[in-house]
Every structure is written in C-alpha cells, then in structure tokens.
Amino acid sequence: MAANDSAVYKINDRVILVQVFVAIFLFINLLLLTTFFMKDFFYTTMRYMLFAITLLSDSLFLLMTDILLILSYFRFNIQTWLCLILYIVLSLYTYVTLVTLTTMTLERYVAICMPLRHAELCSTRSALHCILIIHSLSSVPCTVVLSIFFASATNSFYTQGRVCSGEIFIFHTWQGYLRSTIGQFYFLIMFITIVFSYAKILKVAKAASGEDKKSTWKGLRTVVLHAFQLLLCLIQLWCPFIEAAVLQINVVLYINVRYFNYITFTLAPRCLSPLIYGLRDEKFFHALKSYALCGLYKKQPSDLRKLTN
Template structure:
C-alpha cells in the first residue's frame, strides 16, 4: 500500500526533473547561437564592404529570420514546458511569427541561389532589383509572402464552433490547440509542399546551369566553382529544413523500438529536426566563407578586427569575386 501512495509523487518528481533537463539543454545552446549571430551581425554592421555585397545582405537577412524563428520557437517550448496557458489573442502573435519565419527560410535559400546565378550570368548588367541598394525590394516581397499565408491559414474556419470556443478560454500555446480544422491542416501541408518543391526546383536549376557554365569557361573558373558550391550548400540547408517534416516517421520508429513517453518523443523531434538544423545552417554558411570566418575568429577571440588600408582593396575584390 505504501508503494501505491508514493507512486504519484515519484512520477511528479520524474516529470519535473525531465522538464528541468530539457530546459537546461535548450537554453544554453540557444544562448550560444544568439552570441554567434550577434557576432556576425556586428561584423556586418562594422564593415562597409559586407553591406555593399548583395550576397552578404541576404545572408544577414537569413540570420535575422532564423533568430526570430528560434526565438519564437524557444518561447513556445518554454510555454509548453511550464504548462502556461494563454488566451488566443496573446498566443497567435507568437505562433504567427514562428510560422512566417519558418516559411520564409526556404524562400531566402531560393533567393540566395538566384543571386549567385545572376552574379555569374549577368556580372556587368545585373538587374536593378539584385543590386545591393535595391535588394530590400526582394526582401520585402519575401516577408509579404511569408506573412500573408499564415494570415490566410489562421482565418480559415474562424466561424467553426471549436474555434469560437478556443477564443474564449486559455489554452496551451501549441499549433495543435489553435488549428482545429482539417482544412487548416490540409492548407498548411499544401503550402509547405509547394514552398519546398519550388525552392528545390530553383536550387537544382541554378546548380545545373552554373555547373554547365563551369565546363564552358576557360577563365575565371574559381569564382564559378565557388558559386556552384554555394548553391550546393543551399540545397543542404533546404534538406535540413525538410527534416522538420520527418517527425511522424521518427515517432513511429521510436514507438516500435523504445518505450518513450509522448512528451519525450516530441522533445526529441523538436531538438533534432527543428532546433539543430536552425543552429547549424547559419553557422556552417558563416564559417565556410573565408573572409567572414576570419572576421568572426578575430571578434570572438577579442583580436583587432580593423582592416589595414593595404588589405581593404584585396578583401573588396574577394567579396566581389565570391
């Protein structure tokens, strides 16, 4: 009889310990990510040559988007871990930013691949929208597309009785509690398939075209080869984004081969397929670039990151060639 009375307390203690461990894993990694992003954004802001390059402007935009996506994602994670219930009006903005920034990521990757394509095939007659002082037009367009679709998604079936009930009571801030309609789920799946299919076609097209151009050119193969490798990296980043949709498969495999709790399976999918790709994607891209890697290491190790006058022109040439 004593064991039966102590079991609920032990279960509560184990659950609390599990929550503490999960939070202690996510928060330090998120802080490290924020520090690295802050270092890279500081480098962009303090070196004019980066702001004059369309490629680096788009990369800085990707860093800001990933930061907003992780910030909203970690905030939702803390709400769920703490069982914090919010009214619909407070929950929707966080979910909106999380969805919009998630959808914005593949669009940014497609844009960065197209920028490499334009830089290779139109080096002297680049369209005005792809110049560094006009790239904000494309960035604004990406934001509008990414924001319009979540608005449409959350507006579907707002007159449904279940949706009206959610509006009137506090709920856990999770997409499963907000998106109660099957039409919403189908719309979300359709949008994601369309996004990733279009981006995959764009990346494949630019990679093949640049690869063919590499075989034609007898000179300047180095810059074309760098552009080809950059587009290939964008394909890898897109693959990391697609991992977020493998959670049903991993859940089935874990249930078959391990006796995990449902919340532990959800955390495993969240950490491996949502957080980790967002952590790795900008860091891999940033440290891969030779010029940016040198500036990052100098800033992290508190070295002087001032560029000598004799080397400034050389760095500018490297930026334009890359």
C-alpha cells in the same frame, strides 16, 4: 512512479541542453549581425543583406520556439489571443528563412551564370524589393490558415487559457491537410529552383578555368549547403503529422520524437547560416575575426585587400 520521475528528469536535462544551444547560437548570430552593420560594404551588397535577414529571422525564431518549449514543458497556459500573435510571428519567419535561402541560391546563380548582369539585377534597391517580396510570400500560408480560423472561432475562444501550440488553430482535419498542401507546394517550387540553379552552375563550373573555376565550384558548394539546409527546414513542416501519429502509439516515444525533431529540424538548420556565409565567406570571416578580437587581430595586407575588393 520512479519511472515517471526518471522520465521527467531526462526531459529536464534535455530542456537545459536546449537552453545552452540556443544561447550559444543567439550569441553567434548577434556577433555576426554586429559585424554586418560595422561595414557599409556588407549592408549595401545583396547577398550579405539576405544573409542578415536569415540571421534576424533565425534568431527570432529560435528565441520564440525556445520560449514556447519552456511554456509547454511546464504546462503553462496563456490566453489564445497571445498564442495567436506568437503563432503568426513563428509561421511568418518559418517561411522567411526558407524563401530567403531560395533567393540566396538565385543570387549565386546570377553571380556565376550571368556575371555581366549581376550588378544590375542584384543591386541594393533590388535587395530591398526582394526582402519585401520574401515577407509577402512568407505571409501567404499563415494568412490562409488563419482566415479559416477567424471564420470558425467564437469570441470566447480568444480568452481561453491553453498551452500554446499551432494545433489549437486547426478546427477541422482538412485544415491540417490544406496547411500541409501549401507547405508541399512551397517545397516543390523551392526544390525546382535549387535543382535548376545547381544544374546551371555545375555546367558553368565544368567549363570554367583557373580562378573562375575555383570561384564557381565554391558557389556550387554554397548551393549544395543551401539545399541541405532548406531540406532540413522543410522536413520541419511534416513534423506535426509525424508527432501526431506517434502520440497515438506511445507518450514517451512521442516526447523523444518531438525532442529529436526540434533539435534536428528546428535548431540544426538555423545554425548552418553562420557556417555558410559567416565562416566560409572570406570577406565576412576576416571582418568577423577583426571585430571579434576587438582590434587585437592585425590585418595582413592580403586581408585588407579582401575587405576592400
């Protein structure tokens, strides 16, 4: 019994640690979003608009996964119809982040490899169209899985109390394989897109000189960070299969693996967005620095030029 109590105590410590991490990242995202809406340059520029979409998507995803983590920890049952709504939102915004990251990579490709067409292809109007397309593409996996679920579920199933999990909507083994296949297809398309963009930007970077070379290599590093972030997010799609296999071996090991997966493949990649654009981007960083210090930070003339150029 003592061993079980010790295990529960450790899990409880972990849950508290997750709450601290989630609270910190939500605060940072809120600060970044506030900065985004404080200057019209940001919400009329495509890359910052896409950045804001990732912040909103990641914030909603972190908040909802944290709520489900707490409900699961306390074994709190909710009716299936409510779990269904949560699952739809989570499934949608899992892919919104992935597709948006890929779109941001393409935007960097256009900016560096096709600079003369960047203003035309990456206008505010194009950004709004991209956001609509991103959400449409992101809804496809959820729509496919739930179409099969709706065809199989009975009316009484929606009012049953259950611990909320995406697995309760999988009635057949082949459904899980289908969901995995869709995820791998998205992974393949995104991987090809990022490798293509990286190769083209690398070619331009080698041929560039002076300030252009510096800017190009910075864009190349951004693509690499996007690729790393995307890889972590995509590994999350494999986690349910890994956890299901581990559960057959040992329950305590399953708990440890699930916690590791949540921290590494759910929390960590969604905390990279503020680093990639919030802190590495000079214009956004100086605006953030100004607003975070409530005007106490006095802009130098060079800073003013960075915010207006």
